[in-house]
Amino acid sequence: MQREPKSLQEAIVYFSNPDNCIDYIAIRRWPNGVVCPGCGATKVSFNANRRTWKCGSHHPRREFSVKVGTIYEDSPIPLDKWLTATWLVTNCKNGVSSYEIARDIDVTQKSAWFMLHRIRLAMQDDFFGSKLGGEVEVDETFIGGKARNMHVSERKRRITGTGTKDKTAVMGILERGGKLRAAVIPSRRKTVLQEEVRKHVTAGAALYSDALMSYDGLATDYAHQVVDHATQYVDGRVHTNGLENFWSLLKRGISGTYVSVEPFHLHRYLDEQMFRFNNRKELDDAGRFDLAVRQIVGKRITFAQLTGKPN
Numbered sequence: 001m002q003r004e005p006k007s008l009q010e011a012i013v014y015f016s017n018p019d020n021c022i023d024y025i026a027i028r029r030w031p032n033g034v035v036c037p038g039c040g041a042t043k044v045s046f047n048a049n050r051r052t053w054k055c056g057s058h059h060p061r062r063e064f065s066v067k068v069g070t071i072y073e074d075s076p077i078p079l080d081k082w083l084t085a086t087w088l089v090t091n092c093k094n095g096v097s098s099y100e101i102a103r104d105i106d107v108t109q110k111s112a113w114f115m116l117h118r119i120r121l122a123m124q125d126d127f128f129g130s131k132l133g134g135e136v137e138v139d140e141t142f143i144g145g146k147a148r149n150m151h152v153s154e155r156k157r158r159i160t161g162t163g164t165k166d167k168t169a170v171m172g173i174l175e176r177g178g179k180l181r182a183a184v185i186p187s188r189r190k191t192v193l194q195e196e197v198r199k200h201v202t203a204g205a206a207l208y209s210d211a212l213m214s215y216d217g218l219a220t221d222y223a224h225q226v227v228d229h230a231t232q233y234v235d236g237r238v239h240t241n242g243l244e245n246f247w248s249l250l251k252r253g254i255s256g257t258y259v260s261v262e263p264f265h266l267h268r269y270l271d272e273q274m275f276r277f278n279n280r281k282e283l284d285d286a287g288r289f290d291l292a293v294r295q296i297v298g299k300r301i302t303f304a305q306l307t308g309k310p311n
Helices: 010-013 017-028 081-091 098-105 109-122 152-159 190-202 241-258 263-278 286-292 303-307
Strands: 046-047 052-057 135-143 168-175 179-183 206-209 223-225
Touching: 010 081, 017 052, 017 081, 017 286, 017 303, 081 098, 081 109, 081 152, 081 286, 098 109, 098 206, 109 263, 109 286, 109 303, 135 190, 168 241, 168 263, 179 190, 179 263, 179 303, 241 263
Parallel strands: 135 206, 206 223
Antiparallel strands: 046 052, 135 168, 168 179
């Protein structure tokens, strides 16, 4: 293998060689040697002509490629296009649209849209049951269309009193100096918000929020302090500006790049933005790409699942 890429230009050149694509993924997927995804056997042989491996044990689907068991499985799109798209998504600060991906790697917009959702699945952080501690900010926002982008009749309907009814609520929890977690929530009711806080924040942590009444009662489990945004945004250490920064990035990507996001898919866009936000300081472009590729195994989603339609 030649030197691994450190920039987008180097990545395009590097992954134009299909052997480099396979080597890059295989080394991260099987650091201790290739293992059959069907039975776990280590006795495998490589077919250089087909660029596949064959398991030494006799069982169905003995022959497998590096795509099997990953987000790339059953995709006819070559790995050089997959990896270029992955580099773009993991490193474009405001995201990248399916139309732009389609033009850049020469696939259809529909294929690019499907690819992007599969890559977002690889960017998902499972958290592994760990909780946030220290100083923690909690806040919520609404994601939805802007009135100025709507037809005049739709704009009038919203003005008549629906408020945030047509928008989707999202809650964020940020550990200062650590990670951020965000999730779509059904409402801003007290039971919903406090359940999320107790699920993700260690008891006894310093908790900062705005003056929303739904947070009342958390002082029994946390060192809870409130900043009233009607009068000020910062009161010493008490503020939610870290989350406000994340909301700004998220909404800029959704309104500026993706334009319109269905509530059904919103959690995937949150995964994408969280991945870039949580790895913005510790990792460079190559590091974020490397991490995303390491997370492609065991994650699979079909087009039918994405669209909510049966096969």
